[in-house]
Amino acid sequence: MGASTYYIPALALWAGLASKLPDLVRSWRDPLVRWVCWVIFLGGAGFAFAAPPTVAAVNRTSGVPNLAALLVYAVVSAYSASCLVLILHWRGGPADHVRRLARRWQTGYAVVIVLLALLFVRGGAPVERRTDFDTYYATTPWTGQMIVLYLLGHMTAAVATTVLCWRWAIQVHGWLRAGLWLLVAGWLLNLSFSTLKLTAVVARWAGRDLDVLSTVLAPGLVGLAATVATVGFTLPLYGPRLVAAGRAVVTLRRLGPLWRELSSASPRPLAAPIPWYSSCAVRLTRREAGIQDGLNLVRPHLDGRVRADAQSTARAAGYGAEDAFRIGLAAMIAAAVRAHVDRVPAARTAGAQDSAGFASRATLVGVARALRTSPVVGAARTAGPAPVTADEGRTPR
Incomplete structure (x- = not known):
């Protein structure tokens, strides 16, 4: 897959992050705003660091073959934890209960990231693999366990987030419900990504070659998953605004004949000019x-x-x-x-x-x-x- 497949989603996500920075500055104490920004940042970082040119640059700069793989695993694990914590804060509830659950997920994935690093150091991966690291090292002691741990952590987050969003979606209505169903779809796609990767790894254990599942099909799914999940997070926020803007445009156009009729009676504009960028x-x-x-x-x-x-x-x-x-x-x-x-x-x-x-x-x-x-x-x-x-x-x- 081309580098644009990775960089375009990363840039799109980071452009969304740039639009959220003013909210972060104004409301940096709000955990919901902070975690939204973390999710967008880490989602973009996951794509950027998984791109083959970035993989090559990280490995070359560090002098450690396949260090980029460990970095991607850590970023994706942090992204998984951030999505779970964001859903918990978004759903709300007693503050102490939300903080306690969020702390558990954060601690759990922090332990996963530390274990990933330890297994990488213990196992070693001397041959650089930019696109098929998962299947190439699937049978390597310690490194293979690192790969499985990463995939299981990702699958756990996918299942947990899907269940949380599903249960919440059947209790609410409107734009929030639509956004939650999109999140369910996005994380089911993420689950499919991990399942394809794990299937290819298990096939290597059995002496079979199903690498195409990991190197071709899975990356396409994760790009679609990120797009759907991002829309799911933003739809409840921007959906009502888009509808209101659409209605304003329609009403503005429909009032045009009356505006023009009355303007013909006035020697000067009926209203003061406004900036071109006005809403x-x-x-x-x-x-x-x-x-x-x-x-x-x-x-x-x-x-x-x-x-x-x-x-x-x-x-x-x-x-x-x-x-x-x-x-x-x-x-x-x-x-x-x-x-x-x-x-x-x-x-x-x-x-x-x-x-x-x-x-x-x-x-x-x-x-x-x-x-x-x-x-x-x-x-x-x-x-x-x-x-x-x-x-x-x-x-x-």
């Missing part, structure tokens, strides 16, 4: 504020008679009460914009009472749609404002 939520807030400013601008020309006539026409055409109401508001706005642009004197019947229906976002979206699609609104825009009667035009004494 969709900020852009939506700006657009809604600008629409309210535009309504205030044409308020003297908002004529209830235009609204009532358009609403009656829409009802006669078969529209429901709600749609007809929004069509009436849209027609009133279109006529008011034209009256403002043409500098037509305002009728005394116009005023705040005729713009009282614009309070909700849903109404504004409905009005924007009517401005774009309704022939009733088009007719009101063409006709312009209702004529001002003598009583309406007389200035009160």
Whole structure:
């Protein structure tokens, strides 16, 4: 497998870590934030150190053949422990109980890492193997036991994490449940990775060659597993934000006709400019504020008679009460914009009472749609404002 198969996931994970660093600085005392960062860092490190070019560089720099294999085993074992501890803190519960369980897993995998180092030193691995270390040294005394210990430790973490996430997933709902099921899938893939590796090792004990399971199939599974597990960890955090951003984009686009209609009545932008990198939520807030400013601008020309006539026409055409109401508001706005642009004197019947229906976002979206699609609104825009009667035009004494 090419080096990009290892380096691309590593860079992707570390890019995610970079996005989490501000949270770590602000909330470094929060164990959940700390362990999320550890999981992402160690996951990326596992890929980076397992890449054949990195393996060669570590072995050459250290002068110890296959030291990179021990380093990868230690990093993956630390990653396994970190995932378990993260799940414990994420699930929550009594603080003392969570700390006690987390300490047990940390201690257990610390012992595993120490044993891996001792077995590596005791067994020795004089011939450098960059991609098939597991199967090449499967029958070597002490080194073979080191390989089995590493694989069993990884399998233990995979089973424990899968069980924890499975039990939790059936108790919750929404984005958290989706994320947990992805974690279950990711760690089942991790379990498959360890199983394939162990199968190839056992085959070597029996004198058979199933190295392809360890050198070809297993690395592909672990890359997929890391991707699925990372999405599982981040989905409950970013899923609601993505949905909210998507809704903001849709609403922003749907309000476009109303924004443009009111903008045509103003000689300057309806709202102050904002930075190009502003979020969709900020852009939506700006657009809604600008629409309210535009309504205030044409308020003297908002004529209830235009609204009532358009609403009656829409009802006669078969529209429901709600749609007809929004069509009436849209027609009133279109006529008011034209009256403002043409500098037509305002009728005394116009005023705040005729713009009282614009309070909700849903109404504004409905009005924007009517401005774009309704022939009733088009007719009101063409006709312009209702004529001002003598009583309406007389200035009160």
